[in-house]
Amino acid sequence: MATAEAVKTLTLNIDGRDVTVPEGTTIYDAARSGGGESGREIPTLCHQPGLSPAGVCRVCAVEVEGARVLAASCCRETEAGMTVRTNSDRVKNARRMLVELLMADHPAPCERHRKTRDCELEVLAERLGVAESRLAPRARANGRDVSSKVIDVDHSACILCDRCIRACADLQSNDVIGRSGKGFLAKIGFDLDLPMGASTCVACGECAAACPTGALTEKPLVAERTETARAVDSVCPYCGVGCSIAYHVEDNRIVGVTGRESPVNHGRLCVKGRYGYDYAHHKDRLTVPLIRKEGIPKDPGALDDPMDAFREASWDEAMEKAAGALKDIRDAHGSSALAGFGSAKCSNEDNYLFQKLVRAVFGTNNVDHCTRLCHASSVAALMEQIGSGAVSNAFADVALADVALVAGSNTEANHPVAATFMKEAHEAGTKLIVADPRKVSLARLADHYVGFKPGTDVAFFNGMLHVIFRDGLEDEAFIARRTEGVEALRRTVAAYPPDRVEKITGVKAGLIEEVARAYGSAERAITFWGMGISQHTTGTDNARCLVNLALVTGNIGRPGTGLHPLRGQNNVQGASDVGLIPIVYTDYQSVQSPEVKAKFEKAWGVPLSGQPGLTVVEIMHEALEGRIKGMYIMGENPFLSDPNTNKVKKALAAMEFLAVQDIFLTQTARYADVVLPATAFPEKTGTYTNTDRRVQLGRKALAPPGEARTDWEIVAEMGIRMGYPMKYGSAEDIFNEIRTVTPTVAGITYGRLDREGGINWPCPEEDHSGTSILFEETFPSGRGKIVACEWKPAFEVEDEEYPFVLNTGRMLEHWHTGVMTRRAKALDGIRPEALVEMHPDDMEAMGAKHGGFVRVSSRRGEIRLKAAGTDHMPRGSVFIPFHFEEAAANLLTVDALDPHGKIPEFKYCAVRVEAE
Ligand code: SF4
Numbered sequence: 015m016a017t018a019e020a021v022k023t024l025t026l027n028i029d030g031r032d033v034t035v036p037e038g039t040t041i042y043d044a045a046r047s048g049g050g051e052s053g054r055e056i057p058t059l060c061h062q063p064g065l066s067p068a069g070v071c072r073v074c075a076v077e078v079e080g081a082r083v084l085a086a087s088c089c090r091e092t093e094a095g096m097t098v099r100t101n102s103d104r105v106k107n108a109r110r111m112l113v114e115l116l117m118a119d120h121p122a123p124c125e126r127h128r129k130t131r132d133c134e135l136e137v138l139a140e141r142l143g144v145a146e147s148r149l150a151p152r153a154r155a156n157g158r159d160v161s162s163k164v165i166d167v168d169h170s171a172c173i174l175c176d177r178c179i180r181a182c183a184d185l186q187s188n189d190v191i192g193r194s195g196k197g198f199l200a201k202i203g204f205d206l207d208l209p210m211g212a213s214t215c216v217a218c219g220e221c222a223a224a225c226p227t228g229a230l231t232e233k234p235l236v237a238e239r240t241e242t243a244r245a246v247d248s249v250c251p252y253c254g255v256g257c258s259i260a261y262h263v264e265d266n267r268i269v270g271v272t273g274r275e276s277p278v279n280h281g282r283l284c285v286k287g288r289y290g291y292d293y294a295h296h297k298d299r300l301t302v303p304l305i306r307k308e309g310i311p312k313d314p315g316a317l318d319d320p321m322d323a324f325r326e327a328s329w330d331e332a333m334e335k336a337a338g339a340l341k342d343i344r345d346a347h348g349s350s351a352l353a354g355f356g357s358a359k360c361s362n363e364d365n366y367l368f369q370k371l372v373r374a375v376f377g378t379n380n381v382d383h384c385t386r387l388c389h390a391s392s393v394a395a396l397m398e399q400i401g402s403g404a405v406s407n408a409f410a411d412v413a414l415a416d417v418a419l420v421a422g423s424n425t426e427a428n429h430p431v432a433a434t435f436m437k438e439a440h441e442a443g444t445k446l447i448v449a450d451p452r453k454v455s456l457a458r459l460a461d462h463y464v465g466f467k468p469g470t471d472v473a474f475f476n477g478m479l480h481v482i483f484r485d486g487l488e489d490e491a492f493i494a495r496r497t498e499g500v501e502a503l504r505r506t507v508a509a510y511p512p513d514r515v516e517k518i519t520g521v522k523a524g525l526i527e528e529v530a531r532a533y534g535s536a537e538r539a540i541t542f543w544g545m546g547i548s549q550h551t552t553g554t555d556n557a558r559c560l561v562n563l564a565l566v567t568g569n570i571g572r573p574g575t576g577l578h579p580l581r582g583q584n585n586v587q588g589a590s591d592v593g594l595i596p597i598v599y600t601d602y603q604s605v606q607s608p609e610v611k612a613k614f615e616k617a618w619g620v621p622l623s624g625q626p627g628l629t630v631v632e633i634m635h636e637a638l639e640g641r642i643k644g645m646y647i648m649g650e651n652p653f654l655s656d657p658n659t660n661k662v663k664k665a666l667a668a669m670e671f672l673a674v675q676d677i678f679l680t681q682t683a684r685y686a687d688v689v690l691p692a693t694a695f696p697e698k699t700g701t702y703t704n705t706d707r708r709v710q711l712g713r714k715a716l717a718p719p720g721e722a723r724t725d726w727e728i729v730a731e732m733g734i735r736m737g738y739p740m741k742y743g744s745a746e747d748i749f750n751e752i753r754t755v756t757p758t759v760a761g762i763t764y765g766r767l768d769r770e771g772g773i774n775w776p777c778p779e780e781d782h783s784g785t786s787i788l789f790e791e792t793f794p795s796g797r798g799k800i801v802a803c804e805w806k807p808a809f810e811v812e813d814e815e816y817p818f819v820l821n822t823g824r825m826l827e828h829w830h831t832g833v834m835t836r837r838a839k840a841l842d843g844i845r846p847e848a849l850v851e852m853h854p855d856d857m858e859a860m861g862a863k864h865g866g867f868v869r870v871s872s873r874r875g876e877i878r879l880k881a882a883g884t885d886h887m888p889r890g891s892v893f894i895p896f897h898f899e900e901a902a903a904n905l906l907t908v909d910a911l912d913p914h915g916k917i918p919e920f921k922y923c924a925v926r927v928e929a930e
Contacts, residue, residue, distance in 0.1 A: 024094040041087035060175035061088040114147040116173045121151035134226035161211030163843040172229035178221035187437030217285040235292045239269035246715035250287035251695035254581035255431045256704025261715040284430035293837040300691035301720025303332030312667040312685045320684045336688040337735035339671040343644035349377030353633045356383045356594040357649030358583035361700025363748035364725040366592040374618045375738045379627030383594045386630040391553030391915030392579040399561045401795025406788045407576030408706040412439040414574030417536035419447045422546020424454040427826040453886040466519040473805035475559035477515030478530040479507040487534030492568030499800035506802035538574035549921045554914035555803040565798045571789040581705040588703030596627030600756040629916040637665040644671040653681035654831035657907040657918040691722040698724045700745045710772040808922040809910035816924035819891045822903040832897035848898035854883035862929035872925045875905030
């Protein structure tokens with residue numbers, strides 16, 4: 015938690031120069047202050063910006079006048095009037111001796127490490143004129159540990175600087191690495207001195223990035239990285255956090271990824287961002303267009319190799335066939351017989367052009383993407399209540415909050431780097447409330463963990479609101495000035511006293527009181543939520559309750575407060591912003607508004623439909639009914655991502671024509687008539703918008719394989735072949751068109767993104783610096799609308815036949831339908847198979863063993879997979895990740911929809927589990 019105390023300063027003398035610094039500054043930082051000519055660089059090995067000072071290497075020793083011994087400048091605080099010498103003979107001699115001692119402990123410099131970056135000890139020795147150590151080399155613990163999938167450990171190269179220990183603890187808040195042994199036997203250890211690969215290490219790689227000597231080095235995943243690799247600045251292609259990265263490229267191959275400094279990640283990465291890149295080089299990449307062979311039915315199961323259903327074709331033939339078929343359907347059956355799915359993995363430019371194609375050329379608003387499957391209900395609630403679906407504050411604002419409520423989010427698995435900010439804030443004093451039926455890993459740190467029964471979210475939040483009103487913790491002034499509808503809410507939540515809520519939710523009344531008081535009395539409370547909130551038939555009500563909490567307590571529009579639905583995919587925010595939604599154009603401008611429609615008709619030069627389009631699940635339903643006859647799918651894999659897979663399969667097979675554009679022959683592409691090979695993330699330039707509304711530039715690092723083409727180029731050609739002019743020279747040209755119809759990004763240019771790294775929209779003018787906090791004075795809807803909600807049970811509740819609740823979601827190492835991550839060697843190596851998580855007591859009751867197979871069935875299908883016992887699961891519930899085709903969780907899920915957001919109920923359906 016930040017405090018706003020006045021900063022006191024002091025003055026000291028360093029090497030004859032008077033330096034004035036804030037109290038509490040270390041000598042090391044004071045010496046560096048002023049920079050350039052005036053700053054002094056003090057050598058160090060164990061110290062690194064961002065890590066807490068440890069003073070273990072002592073190389074940064076300085077002489078303090080009047081002191082008997084030299085001081086470690088990274089730890090020693092400055093004092094007024096102090097006189098410091100950073101480069102006296104005594105200091106230099108001491109440093110040389112220390113370096114000789116360290117060199118003796120480092121007898122085996124790592125060749126791999128030398129290829130990628132210099133050994134900091136060797137560089138320092140050279141700088142101090144130490145050619146070699148006069149002391150006999152002694153390998154501290156001459157052991158290699160190669161058990162991790164991503165990192166080699168060589169204890170003999172370790173100088174015990176503890177940088178890895180602090181990187182693990184300070185940057186990632188994981189605390190896996192420590193020291194084991196004493197004296198000469200001391201070495202770094204993982205957990206209770208386990209092999210790294212068997213420990214709780216999450217393979218984020220922060221330790222290897224911090225290691226100065228090559229004791230921890232990254233294993234090559236594609237090829238050894240050498241000093242000739244070039245760095246290309248980009249962003250991570252996985253989650254909505256949008257971490258800044260650099261690809262290291264050699265011979266058109268990625269040989270490594272490192273984190274870059276940015277407000278989003280401060281250089282940190284998770285296992286996917288750092289080690290999930292080699293999918294781009296996988297042998298399964300599509301390199302030429304494919305056309306379904308004559309007479310081959312759309313039943314991939316009938317073939318040993320799904321590729322056998324297709325023959326290779328030229329781009330000309332494939333595009334002519336696809337454009338011709340889509341045009342024929344449009345002309346014969348009308349525009350509403352066509353639909354398109356874009357992709358939250360693709361850039362803003364790709365998706366803008368895609369929705370333009372569907373609207374201006376297909377002639378329909380039947381265009382959607384996976385936002386429907388993640389936060390459609392959150393957006394529905396936010397649009398209704400405050401008139402904007404955007405997050406109000408960046409996730410880094412958690413550092414300024416007194417209380418952070420994290421609801422329905424397994425943040426450490428789904429938004430790992432955002433979780434490091436939460437953990438850091440908690441360490442600094444922010445009170446953490448984690449509310450989720452599963453005891454997700456962040457709950458281990460929480461001040462309050464609330465494990466409510468699945469599907470009882472509304473009851474729990476109404477219970478909190480009951481206590482807040484009862485105890486007078488609401489913000490009367492904020493309610494009066496900026497909201498409407500509070501009286502109806504007061505009446506509704508009056509019927510949710512804690513003892514009643516305990517009966518519904520299973521949460522003790524006392525805990526409800528504590529949590530409500532913590533949130534309600536906080537000066538600044540911030541709320542994060544994930545798909546545990548949104549993926550319900552009551553998803554919009556769940557999100558409404560969270561908005562109600564913020565409005566009633568005035569926790570919005572200020573630093574350290576606000577509403578932040580953590581966006582899933584890397585560009586789900588951007589894809590939605592550029593109109594990949596059936597009811598709105600760019601900037602959430604309604605397709606039903608005559609003025610908006612006229613504006614886009616003028617911009618695009620064609621008449622447009624004012625009829626809202628169908629959503630993801632509705633489109634599949636209509637395809638099954640024969641009313642949607644043709645589709646173009648760019649980069650989505652509804653076969654695995656949509657609920658009720660058996661129904662999706664039938665829908666995909668039922669269409670007259672399906673074109674799929676992707677980088678692999680996905681499960682969905684196997685049903686296509688034409689398959690168009692596209693570029694992977696590192697093979698194209700484009701903009702991506704993260705969960706904070708920050709627009710960032712992903713830069714092309716690789717040439718695409720074979721004849722694969724950039725997504726927007728394929729979409730543009732489809733438009734041209736269907737008779738509509740879509741001529742663009744670059745992604746930047748498209749972005750400039752987006753700016754003309756999208757006021758919130760009108761001030762963002764490629765040039766600015768290049769210079770500034772990223773800009774948060776709204777940014778209406780080129781001299782506008784972007785907007786970090788929204789709704790400071792007002793809401794787009796005027797007053798914030800408080801909406802009272804009654805608790806309702808889930809669509810399909812458990813019964814005697816299907817007695818368990820199924821919850822689905824993601825794992826840390828995999829992403830969405832696994833198309834990329836299951837082809838990333840390290841990620842699939844760490845998590846090669848699906849597991850169903852269950853409470854050990856439930857397993858025992860049915861005779862299931864940890865690691866043994868079970869069958870999980872619902873009214874829609876059955877899968878077989880291994881069971882994993884964990885008391886993080888509530889009794890009576892099971893959790894299955896949805897990344898795995900061989901145990902597809904969505905064979906089981908129900909396609910019942912939230913009536914407002916049209917999001918399916920991925921988080922609740924009834925299943926039976928039987929041990930084999
Ligand atoms: Fe990529 Fe998200 Fe991991 Fe950052 S936290 S490295 S954006 S997957």
